[in-house]
Amino acid sequence: MTGALVGTGPLIRLALRRDRIILPIWIVLLSIVPVATISSYDQFYPTAASRAGLVASAAANPSFALLYGPAFNLGAAGGFIAWRMGGFLALLTGLMAVFTLTRHTRAEEDSGRAELLASTVVGRYAPLTAALTVTGGASVLIGVLQASTLASKVPAAGSVALGASTALAGLVFTGVAAVAAQLGEYSRTANGIGTAVLGVAFLLRGAGDSTSDAHWLSWLSPLGWAQQIRPFAEERWWVLTLPVATTLVLFAVAYALLPRRDVGVGLLPPRLGPSEAAPSLRSPFSLAWRLQRGPLLGWLVGLAVGGALFGTIAQGISGLVGGTEQSRQIFERLGGSRGLVDAFLATMVSLFAMLSSLYGVQATLRMRTEETSLRLEPLLATRVGRLRWAASHLVFAFLGSALLVLVGGVLLGLSNGLRSGDVGRSVGNMVEAVAVQVPAAWVIVAVAALIFGLLPKLATAAWGVAALALLISMFGPVVNAPQVLLDVSPFQHPPKVPGQLFTAVPLVVLLAVSAVVLATGLAGWRRRDVG
Known part of the structure; x- marks a missing residue:
């Protein structure tokens, strides 16, 4: 077995070098979020009466349990943050684990680098072990940083329990991704399996927590275990044994499946395609659609479900925000000034725009994947030009991100309208809100295209740009960040309708910025070498 692990150390260092941008962003973002927002609890709920109102509101609306899980101790800051x-x-830690593990296993096999390394002095189990070490280590580090930063402000036992629940969730889905990497033929298949398991886990947890007759469903989900540990509410440490045992079993299964397949081949047989391409695949746009449709449909489903769920709680948001003038001012900074419900809806549409920008980055960087996998050069050797090929992918990045915001916003307005009894007005307001938020998302997509065109070796830095914008917009107003910092994010500039009056100037500026940045990126792509 020792010989099968030869080369693990250098592969770990290689993985850390390749992830030197994106992995620290994941770790820092997921680590500082709890401690950065915990001070807002006293601002939103300064009195016993306001905290009692919070408890009553959470208990009265099952949609809150569906989204956030069971509330065990809302009378304390730690319990509120845990909920x-x-x-x-x-x-999110599970999502990070799936993407990271797949990137260093199946994606390496897809690119041919794994087979090249296998011809050297590298043991059979070394790549998988290195990927498990990096991904699992990142999950553990997130949990440790969460616990250590929270312990200075809230009880240490609860802090450790919350950090452990996050870390173990990441380890479980590291194991899920490791098994998926043995099953799938390609990295996108393995990612699809991993994210599907993550989605099922969320649905099981939500169904179990929101249905009085089916609480047992929550115990079938690793995400449910993370909350059943009950941080800051008489912690149940024995629950930790469930994710630990599951992680060990999944790791063992992955190691057992690995020698049963060849490098570059999955255990699940691929579906054979026709010997000749159909007429629908005889253009760059058709090929781009085939490559982009899976992620686009997955994001559409996710935002549609999110819009429908968040719309159901909009009418009860006042009970969660608290009744102080300071709490209302904080929430209005996030999304508007005409009322808490309008502010909440505007904030949700802005959040959907932020998420859609992540899809836009993913769709844009698909061009870099095609380039580095050597599938682009044969295509450009035909009559297909560089700009035509790039446009076939960028149309999905820009129009796809707009479609995502539209679907999420319409379902947000529809579900809220059904609760309030005014569907037409609610949906109309959300369509207007979507229209003003899309240009901000397009700025992020344009920056990703700029990096691809001018600095292709730093293409993953586009994720850092998107993450920074999200971090500033989501948590900057809560911690009273200076306006000069908030203005860095494009999502801070559109008017937050329906909570604010519509103004066209910020939208024109954002569209102009995105057009200039995109044109610069395409000019760089046209001039640089492929690869």
Whole structure:
């Protein structure tokens, strides 16, 4: 077995070098979010009466349990943060684990680098072990940083429990991704399996927590285990044994499946295609559609579900925000000034725009994947020009991101309208809100195209740009960040309708910026070498 692990150390260093940009962003973002927002609890709920109102509002609306999970101790800051953020922290850490593990296993096999390394003195199990070490280590580091930063402000036991729940969720989905990497033929298949398992885990947790007769469903989900540890509410440490045991089993299964397949081949047989391409695949746009449709449909489903769920809680948001003038001012900074419901809806549409920009970055960087996998050069050797090929992908990045915001916003307005009894007005307001938020998302997509065109070796830095914009917009207003810092994010400039009056000037500026940045990126792409 020792010989099978030869080369693990250098592969770990290689993975850390390749992830020197994106992995620290994940770690820092997921680590500082709880401690950065914990001070807002006293601002939103300074009195016993306001905290009692919070408890009553959370208990009266099952949609809150569906989204956030069970509320065990809303009378304390730690319990509130564990309720509002614990489930989402576990979800995002699991997502990070799936993407990172797949990138260093199946994606390496897709590119041919794994086979090249296998011809050297590298053990059979070394690549998988290195990927597990990096991904699992990142999950553990996130949990440790969460616990250590929270412990200075809230009880240490609860801080450790919350950090452990996040770390173990990441380890479980590291194991899920490791098994998926053995099953899938390609990296996108492995990512699809991993994210599908993550989605099912969220749905099981949500169904179990929001349905009084089916609480047992939550115990089938690793995300449910993360919350059943009950940080800051008489912690149940024995629950930790469930994710630990599951992680060990998944790791063992992945190691057992690895020698049963060849490098570059998955255990699940691929579906054979026709011997000749159909007429629908005889253009760059058709090929781009085939490559982009899977992620686009997955994002559409996710934002549609998110819009429908968040719309159901809009009418009860006043009970969660609190009744002080300071709390209302904080929330209005996030999304408007005409009322808490309008501010909440505007904030949600802005959040959907931020998420859609992540899809736009993913769709744009698909061009870099095609370039580095050597599939682009044969295509450009035909009559297909560089700009025509780039446009076939960028149309999905720009129009796809707009479609995502539209779908999420319409379903947000529809579900809110059904609760309030005014569907037409609610949906109309959301369509207007979508229209003003899309230009901000396009700025991020244009920056990704700029990096691809001018600095292709730093293409992953586009994720850092998007993450920075999200971090500033989501948490800057809560911690009273200076306006000069808030203005760095394009999502701070559009008017937050329906909570604010519509103004066209910021939208014109954002569209002009995105056009100039995109043109510069395409000019760089036209002049640089391929590869």
